[in-house]
Structure formats: structure tokens, C-alpha cells
Amino acid sequence: MKSIKVGITGGIGSGKSFVSKIFKTLGVPFYDADKEAKRLMNTHPHIREGLMQAFGPQVYDAQGMLNRKWLSEQVFNDSDKLQQLNGIVHPIVIQDAVDWSQRQTFSYSLKEAALLYESGSYKTLDFTILVVAPQELRIARVMARDGVSREDVLARMHKQMTDEEKKKYASFTIVNDGKQPLIPQIYTIHQQLINIHGK
Numbered sequence: 001m002k003s004i005k006v007g008i009t010g011g012i013g014s015g016k017s018f019v020s021k022i023f024k025t026l027g028v029p030f031y032d033a034d035k036e037a038k039r040l041m042n043t044h045p046h047i048r049e050g051l052m053q054a055f056g057p058q059v060y061d062a063q064g065m066l067n068r069k070w071l072s073e074q075v076f077n078d079s080d081k082l083q084q085l086n087g088i089v090h091p092i093v094i095q096d097a098v099d100w101s102q103r104q105t106f107s108y109s110l111k112e113a114a115l116l117y118e119s120g121s122y123k124t125l126d127f128t129i130l131v132v133a134p135q136e137l138r139i140a141r142v143m144a145r146d147g148v149s150r151e152d153v154l155a156r157m158h159k160q161m162t163d164e165e166k167k168k169y170a171s172f173t174i175v176n177d178g179k180q181p182l183i184p185q186i187y188t189i190h191q192q193l194i195n196i197h198g199k
Contacts, residue, residue, distance in 0.1 A: 013138030
């Protein structure tokens with residue numbers, strides 16, 4: 001039987017990457033969509049061509065590497081340009097993840113993506129896991145991690161779907177509030193997915 005395709009996501013500061021690491025220690029094959037997107041933006045010919053057409057040759061530096069800071073500045077406050085960027089990158093990353101997941105042999109594979117629901121990539125998956133945490137805790141985590149102001153964190157949060165919206169799509173929810181133990185929540189989902197695969 002084919003490996004089950006599972007996505008994991010959560011808003012900024014929810015701790016989805018930390019939760020993903022715990023799944024990885026259980027031997028679950030793992031695809032980091034944000035990391036793979038960065039790789040593909042430098043290496044995939046269709047993405048390179050699309051970005052140069054949309055943003056001009058300065059989107060890549062003299063060494064042919066993506067000028068990430070410059071590109072971020074172009075799209076940060078321009079929703080049309082951000083939509084254009086996502087339209088170039090997301091379909092190729094989604095397909096890359098599908099191709100990767102089809103090569104996996106474990107009961108299930110895990111794909112972590114910040115914009116799992118926003119990008120529509122959840123439609124290529126069998127189940128999704130949403131990591132949630134109280135907003136104030138998320139803000140404090142990001143401020144400490146990135147050394148940014150509360151306003152900066154809130155601006156980034158407003159660009160993402162709310163947890164309430166995401167819960168409509170989630171198959172499983174993990175609460176990462178620093179009170180409820182994480183390991184039992186993760187292990188319960190892990191066992192459920194292995195059981196589903198075994199049926």
C-alpha cells in the first residue's frame with residue numbers, strides 16, 4: 001500500500017517546526033516545503049525564467065543566486081506581486097512534494113508548509129495536521145526568535161489565515177501552548193496514521 005501523504009502547518013510562532021522534529025525522530029520521512037522552495041527558486045529553470053520575466057534580471061545576483069532580500073521587499077506590501085510570485089513558485093513546489101511522497105515507503109510521509117491551506121497544496125494530501133498556540137504566546141516566541149517588534153509579528157500574522165479558518169481543513173490539531181504535553185498528542189496521531197495505513 002502506498003505511503004499516506006500528510007501535511008503539517010501552523011501560524012507563525014505556533015511551533016510547527018519543533019513539532020515536525022519530534023515526528024522526524026519517530027522515523028517519519030519529512031519534506032520541508034519552505035526549504036525546498038528556496039532550493040527550487042535557485043535551481044528550477046521554469047521558476048528562474050518566470051521570476052526574471054515577472055521581476056526583472058535583478059531578481060538573481062551576479063552569481064546566479066536568488067536575491068532573496070530584494071525580492072521580499074518587492075512583494076511585502078504588494079499583494080498583486082506576492083500573488084504573482086506564489087503563482088510561479090507554488091505549483092512547482094507542490095508537484096515536487098508529490099513526486100517525493102510517491103517515493104516514500106514508510107506508513108506515511110510528512111510535508112511541512114507554512115502556507116499549506118493558502119497555497120491549495122493540502123488538496124494533494126490525504127490528511128493534515130494543524131499546530132495551534134495562543135496568540136500572545138506566538139507573538140512572544142517570534143519576538144524572541146527573530147528579534148522583531150510586536151507590530152512586525154502582528155503584520156506577518158495578518159498575512160496568514162487565522163487558526164479558526166485553518167481548523168475547517170485540518171484532520172488533526174496539536175495544541176502547543178506550553179501546558180498540554182506535546183509528545184502524547186504527537187504519538188496518538190502517529191499511531192492513528194500507522195493504523196489507517198495498515199487497514
